[in-house]
Amino acid sequence: AQSVTQLDSQVPVFEEAPVELRCNYSSSVSVYLFWYVQYPNQGLQLLLKYLSGSTLVESINGFEAEFNKSQTSFHLRKPSVHISDTAEYFCAVTLSGGSYIPTFGRGTSLIVHP
Amino acid sequence: NAGVTQTPKFQVLKTGQSMTLQCAQDMNHEYMSWYRQDPGMGLRLIHYSVGAGITDQGEVPNGYNVSRSTTEDFPLRLLSAAPSQTSVYFCASSADSIRYGYTFGSGTRLTVV
Numbered sequence: 001a002q003s004v005t006q007l008d009s010q011v012p013v014f015e016e017a018p019v020e021l022r023c024n025y026s027s028s029v030s031v032y033l034f035w036y037v038q039y040p041n042q043g044l045q046l047l048l049k050y051l052s053g054s055t056l057v058e059s060i061n062g063f064e065a066e067f068n069k070s071q072t073s074f075h076l077r078k079p080s081v082h083i084s085d086t087a088e089y090f091c092a093v094t095l096s097g098g099s100y101i102p103t104f105g106r107g108t109s110l111i112v113h114p
Numbered sequence: 115n116a117g118v119t120q121t122p123k124f125q126v127l128k129t130g131q132s133m134t135l136q137c138a139q140d141m142n143h144e145y146m147s148w149y150r151q152d153p154g155m156g157l158r159l160i161h162y163s164v165g166a167g168i169t170d171q172g173e174v175p176n177g178y179n180v181s182r183s184t185t186e187d188f189p190l191r192l193l194s195a196a197p198s199q200t201s202v203y204f205c206a207s208s209a210d211s212i213r214y215g216y217t218f219g220s221g222t223r224l225t226v227v
Contacts, residue, residue: 009154032212043118043204043218044157051212090156099164100211101147101172106156 002027002093006105014113015083021076021108023091030096033074035065038088038107047089050074061085086112116140120205120219127195127226135190135222137205145208146188147172147216148180150201157204163188195226 007022025031032051036044048059055067065076074091088109092102121136139146147162159172161180169180177199179191188207192199202223206216 006156034215036215041220043220044206044216045218046215049215094211099162099170100145101159101162102211102216103159104149104157106154 002031002095002103004091004093004103004105006089006091006108008108009106010109010111012111012113013081016080018079019077019081019085019110021089021091021110023074023076023105025072025074025091025093027072027093027095032094032096033065033067034092034094034102035059035063035074035076036090036092036104038090040087044090047076081110081112083112083114085110118205118207118217118219120203120222122222123220124223125225127192127224129195129197129226131195133192133195135192135203135205135224137188137190137219138186139188139207139217140186141207141209141217142185143207143209143217144185145211145216146182147206148178148188148190149204149206150174150199151204151221152201160190160203192224197226200224200226 003026005024034049035047037047038044050067058064088107091105094102118139144165148160149157163169163182205219208216
């Protein structure tokens with residue numbers, strides 16, 4: 001079975017500062033990795049995903065995540081955050097060859113202060 | 115607009131009552147899932163389906179039933195509501211959960227008193 005650990009429940013930052021949201025996973029088989037974002041009172045939206053190939057993946061709104069197999073991590077980064085990035089961020093993992101149902105982490109609340 | 119529609123958006127139940135949370139998608143997705151979201155717990159899988167007529171239990175299935183008679187609909191039934199089922203419930207669907215990820219509904223906020 002796989003598990004996902006998001007190391008920070010809450011990350012406060014000031015606008016235009018860089019941010020990193022940490023995600024570690026455990027699995028004995030190959031995995032697919034995802035980051036979802038949840039804005040207040042909304043459902044989750046897919047932010048970016050790692051399936052294979054380049055270990056650095058990017059989203060359309062400036063976020064990026066890097067797959068590190070040796071450290072079993074998939075941390076999410078943004079060099080300069082905006083107030084509008086305030087949201088809950090969820091890391092998710094899906095096993096290769098399984099039911100393809102993702103397991104989610106507990107979430108990290110990103111709070112951007114002006 | 116295409117997407118996942120959940121009804122109702124809010125519901126208050128008394129302990130012991132039963133109800134059905136509705137979920138419908140118009141994207142012809144095979145995969146559908148129900149999650150509950152509780153503070154500090156993230157999303158926990160209740161039940162899922164990989165196609166019409168096929169359902170399976172997730173991490174926290176007790177107290178809930180599902181059926182999948184059509185590709186479009188995946189209702190979640192609470193058999194006898196308990197205060198521990200107070201939560202926000204999300205339905206999600208996908209054509210290919212690896213390639214496209216999941217599309218989520220906007221949620222149903224359920225309070226059991």
